[in-house]
Amino acid sequence: MKRLRDILQKNAPTGTSKATKLLKTLEEAGHLDEGRKYIDVKNGEKIGIDRPHVLGQKVHGHLENGRAVNQDGSLSHGGEPFRLTKAQADALQRANFDIPTSRLIESENGDKVNLTLERVLVELLADLKKSLD
Numbered sequence: 001m002k003r004l005r006d007i008l009q010k011n012a013p014t015g016t017s018k019a020t021k022l023l024k025t026l027e028e029a030g031h032l033d034e035g036r037k038y039i040d041v042k043n044g045e046k047i048g049i050d051r052p053h054v055l056g057q058k059v060h061g062h063l064e065n066g067r068a069v070n071q072d073g074s075l076s077h078g079g080e081p082f083r084l085t086k087a088q089a090d091a092l093q094r095a096n097f098d099i100p101t102s103r104l105i106e107s108e109n110g111d112k113v114n115l116t117l118e119r120v121l122v123e124l125l126a127d128l129k130k131s132l133d
Contacts, residue, residue, distance in 0.1 A: 015026075023103055035047045036048045036049065036050050036062075039061075039092075039094070039095050041085075041087045041088055041090065041091045042087045042091075045087070045088075046064065047061045047062055047063055047064075047091060047092065047094060047095075048061065048062040049060050049061050049062075050062065057076075058070040058072065058074075058076065059071040060070055060076040060077070061076075061095070061097065063084075063088060067079060067082050069084070069092065069097065069099075069105045069106070071082050071096070071097050071098065072097075073097065073098045073099050073100050073105065073124065074105070074106070074107055075105050075106060076109060080103075081104060081105060081106040081107075082103050082105055083102070083103050083105070084099065084103040084105060086103070087105045088103075094128065
C-alpha cells in the first residue's frame with residue numbers, strides 16, 4: 001500500500017491537501033497498513049512478515065522468490081511445497097516461526113492433507129469399511 005501512498009502524493013496538485021486527507025482516512029480505517037515488517041536473512045535478502053489481513057489467514061512471511069510460509073511452518077498463499085534455505089529458516093526461527101527441522105514447507109493446513117478421490121474409490125473404501133465393522 002506504500003505504492004498507493006506514493007502515487008497519491010506524487011499526483012496531488014500543488015497547494016491542496018486532498019491526497020493527504022485521503023491517505024490519513026485510509027490509514028485510520030486500516031486500509032493502508034498491512035503491518036509488514038522485514039527481517040534480514042543474509043546477503044541483503046529480506047523476508048516480509050505480515051499480520052493476517054484476510055479472514056482465516058495467519059501471521060506469515062513473504063520470501064523474495066514469491067513463496068510464503070505461515071508462522072506455524074505451514075504453506076501460505078497456496079502453491080507447491082518448497083524447502084527453505086538454512087539462512088531463511090534461521091531468520092524465521094529468530095522471528096518466532098515454527099519451522100520444521102527438514103525446512104520443508106508443505107501443507108497449508110498444518111497436518112491436514114486435502115485429497116480429491118474418484119467416486120469409485122470412495123465407494124470401494126466405504127465397502128471396505130463396512131466389511132471391517
